[in-house]
Amino acid sequence: TPIVAPSANKSGMPPPKTAEEVLAYFDGKVEIVLDAGPSPLKVASTVVDVTEMPPRILRAGPVSEAMLMDCLKA
Known part of the structure; x- marks a missing residue:
């Protein structure tokens, strides 16, 4: 099931700043991250x-x- 969210962090934790940080943060639990570059x-x-x-x-x-x-x- 696709999920769209405003950030890729747990509540109270700092948001990741790159697609690589998102993938590392979720440790294999995310299949794909669309990387449009840094904001x-x-x-x-x-x-x-x-x-x-x-x-x-x-x-x-x-x-x-x-x-x-x-x-x-x-």
């Missing part, structure tokens, strides 16, 4: 809970709360 932003993704209104940022990243709210108004 030019150099920070982990923003994670947002949109199951409630207003949405709540669970992990700060390159998308600020103001940017999120501007997108939701559109």
Whole structure:
């Protein structure tokens, strides 16, 4: 079953920065990693809970709360 996730780390652990680190972190439990190279932003993704209104940022990243709210108004 394919899984898509915003990061490849367990909660509370630092996210891997390369595809090689992802493969090493999961020690053979992952069959394939799509490697698009390092993120030019150099920070982990923003994670947002949109199951409630207003949405709540669970992990700060390159998308600020103001940017999120501007997108939701559109």
